[in-house]
Amino acid sequence: MKYYNLLLFLLFLIFNLVTIGLGGTNACTPSSCPEYKCFNSTCNGSQCSYKSYQCPAISNDLCTRGLCNTTTGLCNYLPVECPPANKCSTSIGCNKATGFCQYRSLPCPPSSDPCSQAVGCDETSGNCTYQKITCPNHSNPCMKSMGCIASLGGRCQYQSINCTSSDLCSVGKCNNQTGSCEFSPVVCPKHSNPCMKSLGCNSTIGGKCQYQSIDCTSTDPCSIGKCNNQTGSCEFSPVVCPTHSNPCMKSIGCNSSIGKCQYQSTNCTSTDLCSVGKCNNQTGSCEFSPVVCQDPPPCYKSMGCVNGRCGYVNTGDC
Ligand SMILES: *[C@@H]1O[C@H](CO)[C@@H](O)[C@H](O)[C@H]1NC(C)=O
Ligand SMILES: *[C@@H]1O[C@H](CO)[C@@H](O)[C@H](O)[C@H]1NC(C)=O
Ligand SMILES: *[C@@H]1O[C@H](CO)[C@@H](O)[C@H](O)[C@H]1NC(C)=O
Ligand SMILES: *[C@@H]1O[C@H](CO)[C@@H](O)[C@H](O)[C@H]1NC(C)=O
Ligand SMILES: *[C@@H]1O[C@H](CO)[C@@H](O)[C@H](O)[C@H]1NC(C)=O
Ligand SMILES: *[C@@H]1O[C@H](CO)[C@@H](O)[C@H](O)[C@H]1NC(C)=O
Numbered sequence: 001m002k003y004y005n006l007l008l009f010l011l012f013l014i015f016n017l018v019t020i021g022l023g024g025t026n027a028c029t030p031s032s033c034p035e036y037k038c039f040n041s042t043c044n045g046s047q048c049s050y051k052s053y054q055c056p057a058i059s060n061d062l063c064t065r066g067l068c069n070t071t072t073g074l075c076n077y078l079p080v081e082c083p084p085a086n087k088c089s090t091s092i093g094c095n096k097a098t099g100f101c102q103y104r105s106l107p108c109p110p111s112s113d114p115c116s117q118a119v120g121c122d123e124t125s126g127n128c129t130y131q132k133i134t135c136p137n138h139s140n141p142c143m144k145s146m147g148c149i150a151s152l153g154g155r156c157q158y159q160s161i162n163c164t165s166s167d168l169c170s171v172g173k174c175n176n177q178t179g180s181c182e183f184s185p186v187v188c189p190k191h192s193n194p195c196m197k198s199l200g201c202n203s204t205i206g207g208k209c210q211y212q213s214i215d216c217t218s219t220d221p222c223s224i225g226k227c228n229n230q231t232g233s234c235e236f237s238p239v240v241c242p243t244h245s246n247p248c249m250k251s252i253g254c255n256s257s258i259g260k261c262q263y264q265s266t267n268c269t270s271t272d273l274c275s276v277g278k279c280n281n282q283t284g285s286c287e288f289s290p291v292v293c294q295d296p297p298p299c300y301k302s303m304g305c306v307n308g309r310c311g312y313v314n315t316g317d318c
């Protein structure tokens, strides 16, 4: 039925050509041209020509189109029939503003795998095609994608990059600009006791920091060094010599060249040459006793000690 008008027009054209062919140079006037329903005639002076009549459009509704009825010569207005949609879409009718048929794609059924997404539809079968979700990179390059996790309902999971170093004395940190690990040596904290000096981190004992007490040994063996645990600096004090077990041995201090305490026996020499001093090893004090003169030889008598010498005089009796 649709091509009915066209068919009539073609038949008319053939007829017209035949008349021209037969009639040759017959002149025409606008009124002499035969009228045909749904065609408007014009005469160019020698020939009639026909134009099919285009029914005027309805404003605001380009979806109702007029078609000239060749029987009545009137326009019959009929709604535009939209061709059926493919299996991937559904027709939502003609758009009155444009006169075009509109279609909406049918939603694909969700995949049983939450990590798969519909990416297309086969128009002849209506079957949807699915593809595994590719996880986008995290905004922080230190977060590594673990891919889409079906058990999490198809969420993309991210894990921070593990920058743990195999060297326990090295600390790794992910650079959030580059996403690569950067390592720096372990910085040992100060010991609570300032007399403990850090020896640094030791990887063979699990990356622990090692400390050693500050060595306050003096170069002078008669000086004793000691670390002040408030200041962390060495303080030196002279060796204090112990008292000798023999109180007659007096300390004369520490001798730096041998690093030993030196003792000297108490000098009990008397100023009185006729007195003999001796140190008492119980008390440590000098005890004096007069010089004992030898018995005088025969015919002599002892005069006693004078200026440290024993004097004898002849008695004259012999
Ligand atoms: C053209 O043809 C149509 C339909 O046959 C008719 O309604 C219309 O009046 C014609 N126009 C003129 C100018 O002849
Ligand atoms: C009229 O149209 C016919 C066919 O299109 C052409 O051959 C002829 O020369 C035209 N005559 C005039 C006067 O334009
Ligand atoms: C033309 O109009 C006549 C009379 O109204 C009707 O019977 C016929 O079906 C119409 N033809 C078309 C092609 O619409
Ligand atoms: C469309 O899907 C159905 C059911 O899954 C299947 O039987 C059919 O072969 C598929 N057709 C095409 C063209 O992929
Ligand atoms: C995502 O990151 C990887 C390496 O982490 C890189 O090779 C890839 O180019 C990145 N992709 C985009 C889209 O940035
Ligand atoms: C990082 O890696 C180390 C060894 O390779 C491992 O012992 C540690 O548990 C990891 N840390 C995390 C958070 O995965």
Ligand SMILES: *[C@@H]1O[C@H](CO)[C@@H](O)[C@H](O)[C@H]1NC(C)=O
Pocket (backbone or CB within 6 Å): 140, 176, 177
């Ligand atoms: C990136 O790293 C710097 C230095 O470690 C830190 O200060 C900053 O907060 C980080 N930015 C983000 C977005 O993680």
Ligand SMILES: *[C@@H]1O[C@H](CO)[C@@H](O)[C@H](O)[C@H]1NC(C)=O
Pocket (backbone or CB within 6 Å): 199, 202, 203, 204, 205, 210
């Ligand atoms: C690290 O500790 C081990 C075990 O105590 C020791 O043998 C080694 O000498 C230490 N290394 C350093 C550099 O102190």
Ligand SMILES: *[C@@H]1O[C@H](CO)[C@@H](O)[C@H](O)[C@H]1NC(C)=O
Pocket (backbone or CB within 6 Å): 193, 229, 230
């Ligand atoms: C600091 O030194 C003082 C005196 O030498 C001592 O009594 C004290 O126990 C020390 N304290 C610590 C924390 O070593």
Ligand SMILES: *[C@@H]1O[C@H](CO)[C@@H](O)[C@H](O)[C@H]1NC(C)=O
Pocket (backbone or CB within 6 Å): 255, 256, 257, 258, 262
């Ligand atoms: C210290 O001892 C050395 C070696 O025995 C000796 O030569 C020196 O005189 C001593 N110095 C003092 C001050 O006693």
Ligand SMILES: *[C@@H]1O[C@H](CO)[C@@H](O)[C@H](O)[C@H]1NC(C)=O
Pocket (backbone or CB within 6 Å): 267, 268, 269
């Ligand atoms: C003891 O003192 C006297 C005088 O003060 C001195 O002459 C003498 O040499 C001293 N003896 C010793 C062993 O030092």
Ligand SMILES: *[C@@H]1O[C@H](CO)[C@@H](O)[C@H](O)[C@H]1NC(C)=O
Pocket (backbone or CB within 6 Å): 246, 281, 282
């Ligand atoms: C103490 O003095 C007495 C008498 O002079 C002497 O016999 C003794 O050996 C002395 N003891 C020591 C430890 O010098």
